[in-house]
Amino acid sequence: MPRPLPIAVPTRRRFLRSTLAAGLTLAAAPMAFGRARRVGPNDRITFGVIGVGIQGRGLAVRMARRPDAQVVAVADVVDIRRDDAKARIEKATADRDGSASHTGCDVYHDFRELLARDDLDAVIIATPDHWHAIPCVMAADAKKHIYCEKPLTHNIAQGRTIVDAVARNGITFQTGSQQRSPGEFSGNFPRAVELVWNGRIGEVKTIRVGVGGPPKPVDLAEEPVPEGTDWDFWVGPAAFHPYNEILCPKGVHDHFPDWRGYAPYGNGGIADMGAHHFDIAQWALKKHESGPVSIIPPEGDDTSGLRFVYDDGVEMIHGGPDDCTFEGTEGIIRVGRSKFETEPESLAGPLPEGAERVDAEGDHYDNFLAAIRGEARPVAPAEVGHRTASVCHLGVIGYTLRRPLTWDPDAERFVDDDEANALRTEEYRRPWSL
Known part of the structure; x- marks a missing residue:
C-alpha cells in the first residue's frame, strides 16, 4: 500500500488524506482551490518532478539549469533514485547561480504529498506509462501546469479524462513530444x-x-525487491506482477528500462x-x-x-x-x-x-x-x-x-x-x- 499522508498538513493535504480514506478515487474528485498561480514575466516558475528515472532525472536537471525555472521537489518510489535526483538538481542549480552549493529540493515518496504543496506552479510527470493518467488528473485539479512524458496514456479512455481535467482547471499542458519543437x-x-x-x-x-x-505479456521470473523500492506503489493501478529488474532496474541506472515492452505497464515500441x-x-x-x-x-x-x-x-x-x-x-x-x-x-x-x-x-x-x-x-x-x-x-x-x-x-x-x-x-x- 502507498504510505499514508502525514497528519499535520495544510488544507489541500487534508483534502487529499480524506479522499484517500474514502477509497482513493482521487483523480475523479476535483480539488477546488482556485486557478493556477499567475506567473509574471520575470518570475521563476517552480517545478516538482514526479518520477526521476533516466528520463525524469534528465528533464529535472535540464529545467534546474534554466534561469527562469526552479526545481524544488521530486517524488519517486525508489529511494536511491529520489535522493540522487535531489543531489543532481541542487548541483545544477548551484552551477547555474554560480554558487558553491545549493539546498532546497525536497524529496517525497508519495507524489500526492508533492502535489499538495502550495508553492508549486508546475509539475513534470515522467513515470512509466501506466502511472501517467492518475497524477495528471490530480495535478490538473491541484491547479498545477503539467509537462507529461509521452505516450500520454496507457489506454484511450484515459486521454479524454486528462483533456477534460486540463480544460476545467484552465492550466497549461505540454506533452513530451519534443520532436514538434524547432529547437529540438x-x-x-x-x-x-x-x-x-x-x-x-x-x-x-x-x-x-x-x-x-x-507489447507482450509479463513472463518474467520473480526476483527479490531491492531495499528502498516500494514495488506495490510502483505497480500502482496496473495488474500486479512480482518484481523483476527488467521492469524496474536496481538503483540509479543509465538506460531506458523495458517496462515499456510489457502490456500492464507500457504498450511496446x-x-x-x-x-x-x-x-x-x-x-x-x-x-x-x-x-x-x-x-x-x-x-x-x-x-x-x-x-x-x-x-x-x-x-x-x-x-x-x-x-x-x-x-x-x-x-x-x-x-x-x-x-x-x-x-x-x-x-x-x-x-x-x-x-x-x-x-x-x-x-x-x-x-x-x-x-x-x-x-x-x-x-x-x-x-x-x-x-x-x-x-x-x-x-x-x-x-x-x-x-x-x-x-x-x-x-x-x-x-x-x-x-x-x-x-x-x-x-x-x-x-x-x-
Whole structure:
C-alpha cells in the first residue's frame, strides 16, 4: 500500500488524506482551490518532478539549469533514485547561480504529498506509462501546469479524462513530444511538416512509420525487491506482477528500462517511439486532433504492417525504415532525429514568404514556459497528446484482435464493435481508480 499522508498538513493535504480514506478515487474528485498561480514575466516558475528515472532525472536537471525555472521537489518510489535526483538538481542549480552549493529540493515518496504543496506552479510527470493518467488528473485539479512524458496514456479512455481535467482547471499542458519543437533535433520534424503543408511533395498518399511492435505479456521470473523500492506503489493501478529488474532496474541506472515492452505497464515500441513519429505524421496531415477511420492489421502473426486509413484515403503504415517517410505524388521526405532527406533534393529548398509555418519557437521547454506565462501556445497540448496516444492504442488493439476495425474519431469509439470498444479502457487495481 502507498504510505499514508502525514497528519499535520495544510488544507489541500487534508483534502487529499480524506479522499484517500474514502477509497482513493482521487483523480475523479476535483480539488477546488482556485486557478493556477499567475506567473509574471520575470518570475521563476517552480517545478516538482514526479518520477526521476533516466528520463525524469534528465528533464529535472535540464529545467534546474534554466534561469527562469526552479526545481524544488521530486517524488519517486525508489529511494536511491529520489535522493540522487535531489543531489543532481541542487548541483545544477548551484552551477547555474554560480554558487558553491545549493539546498532546497525536497524529496517525497508519495507524489500526492508533492502535489499538495502550495508553492508549486508546475509539475513534470515522467513515470512509466501506466502511472501517467492518475497524477495528471490530480495535478490538473491541484491547479498545477503539467509537462507529461509521452505516450500520454496507457489506454484511450484515459486521454479524454486528462483533456477534460486540463480544460476545467484552465492550466497549461505540454506533452513530451519534443520532436514538434524547432529547437529540438535540428528542427528536422517541423521542417518536414511545413514542406508537407505547403505542397512540396504534392498530394500525400502514404506515410511509413518505422518503430517497434506491440507489447507482450509479463513472463518474467520473480526476483527479490531491492531495499528502498516500494514495488506495490510502483505497480500502482496496473495488474500486479512480482518484481523483476527488467521492469524496474536496481538503483540509479543509465538506460531506458523495458517496462515499456510489457502490456500492464507500457504498450511496446508502437507506443514508445511511435508516440513521437505517429505524432509527426498526423501533424503533417492535420489530423492531430482527430484520427484514422479504419485500422487494418497484417495477416498472420506479423508485428508490423498494420495500416491506419484516414477519411481522405491517406494510409499510414506501421513499418518500413526507421522514423518517418512521407510519400506524395511529387516527392518523398525521409525524416528522423539525425536525418533529413528528400527526393528530389530540390523540394527541400526554402519556403517562400507567406508559406504556412509551425507556430512555435525554441526548444520544448522554452515553449512550455512561455505558454505558462501566456506568451505562446503549447506546441503539444493535451488534446494532441491524447490523439497521438490513441493512434498507438488503436494499433495495439488492431494487433490484438487481428481483424479490420472501423473507428469513429469524433465519438472516439469503434463502430458496432463491443469487443474492440472494451479495449479502450482497463480495470484498475484497487485501491486506485480514475
